[in-house]
Amino acid sequence: MGIAFSSSAPKQSGSPLKSGKIVIALMLPGLLYLGMFFMIPLVSLLVTSVETPDASGAIGMYQYSFDLSSYQHVIVDYAPQIGRSFGFAFVATLIALLISYPLAYFVGIRLRSRPLIQKLTLTLVIAPFFISFLLRTIAWKQIFADDSATMNFIRGLLHLDPSVHFLGTPGAVVWGLVYNFIPFMTLPLYTSLERLDLRYLEAAGDLYASPAAVFRKVTLPLTMPGVISGTLLTFIPITGDYVNASRDFLGGPDTSMIGNMVQADFLQNSDYPSASALSAVLMAVILIIVGVYVKRTGTEDLL
């Protein structure tokens, strides 16, 4: 007994150590990647955000200090952009969800009996990705241009004044955001609807649930993981988007978002501390919103 125990003891403590080394070796490329392309830039960003202008006064030159004034500057001066970013992201995510859920439901559940049509429809959802989103966004700019046939037709249809325009308004930006990000909403929703066991829906109907109650009590809760990942995959990139709101695309003077300010500070104003501070603020707000969202929907265990 004693011998067997003592001889097996080193083995027991040895094997996890051994496999621990293998695990570390296997994780090394990933850890290196994360360190080089995520941790170092993140630290560099945070360090830059607290720098102050160089004593020499040269433009674009900064020296290390611990100065939080950039944060104060961006939070106060860019408040409209920050508000707009999250406002646009919220509205666009909601619209994308309202469009995507019925679409994903149709493809994932109604088309189950026709696998070929199901796959074709799914391809159509992804098909726009084959063309650069810049080109597609510019196409929308053409379509919504003030003197375009589309706008003339819409103005005629609704008896609107010829001065009424759409391009450059928050509506046009949200339109572009919804259009560009809708596949990120549809695909996760499709995945969870396609896997949904329809026997639960039958059981709910058998237990006196009307179609509306079946949806509310069974379908929606069971596809909540898809809703969560879809909304996160849409909401997070939209808050940082700088293409749709840009004046070169669908935006106007009063539609700029955080991304546009970061871009301007980094590339035009060479105000690196402000750009960094704004990025850090964006990241912090997203982390808080996502944390509260996941907690509130009670889906930590589903994620």
Place this chain on the structure above:
Amino acid sequence: MKEFVPAGADLELRGIRKEFPSFTAIENLDLHIPAGEFFALLGPSGCGKTTTLRIIAGLEEPTSGQVLLGGQDITFTKPHERPVNTVFQSYALFPHMSIIENVAFGLRRKKIADPLAKAMDALNMVELGHVAERRPQQLSGGQQQRVALARALVNRPSLLLLDEPLGALDLKLRRQMQIELKAIQMEVGLTFLHVTHDQEEAMDMADTVAVMNKGRIEQMGAPEALYERPKTAFVAKFLGQSNLFVGEIADSSSDSLSISVAGNRISVPKARAEKQAGKIAIGVRPEKVEFHRTEPAAASHLNILGPGSIRDIRFTGVSNQYLIEIPNVGEVTVFAQNVGISPVIELGEKVWVSFKVEHAFGLADLPVGDEE
């Protein structure tokens, strides 16, 4: 706040037919189940029994025909508007709800007063009150089955449908659940329709059994009646075992018919024969057959075959099963009770078999392979 609708209703199916794009699942099915009865629909897989159940539950629409519950036509009523509940084969317990919420689901939808207290009573009835707060995934198969039963029964449906709910359980648990299910049915007095492919389960639990095959009901009746007098070769073979002998009617007296099989005369009482002319099949249950080492004396009340030889002996505990090969007749199965005094017999030994004419039954059709 509403209260429960009072107990069971009778179910009637009139000329139900269900066609799918590639096949006909049910052809012209007529069925009447009186209120408060435990009715079993028995058949092999693919016979249309589950489709029948789904039509009654409202999950499928019949191509033609009517479903009446308590005299009311519910053929096109939506599932959630039918006073019918189902215990599904897969149980289909909602994974995102606790056990108690699963059981209370139907009550909440119908806005019955005090759903949680009633759900708890139902859970206690199936002895699972202690798992009320758990999730379905944390329960064993047998426990899930009982939750599914409680979830359906708590609504006091006019008709409870059971879709092979015991199929996934092991033998011991299944026996226990069969007894519990029967006890609950007697206690609550609801109409139960149990769909199963397990003939022992059907005979054991049901007041009436309908044997279904290829979309039709072959025979319907009390389990004893079905067993003692199967009317078709399918029922004779599917419900228990049978020895079948096929031959032209050779002789007919006032009260019996006889066929001749390889020189052996086999008689059946006319009252127990479905078909009285031409080529017929006569059957007998294995436990009604005896074997002898010496040729028995011929008697008018006895069918004697042989000699043949013992091909196989199986010891099953309560009885021994003997397979006897009789030249030009075929194999005859004999069950002999293991009372400790059965003759010690060995493989290959020469024996005669006999059974009483009164135990024979004449079928309406011929077994597969012997059709005209």
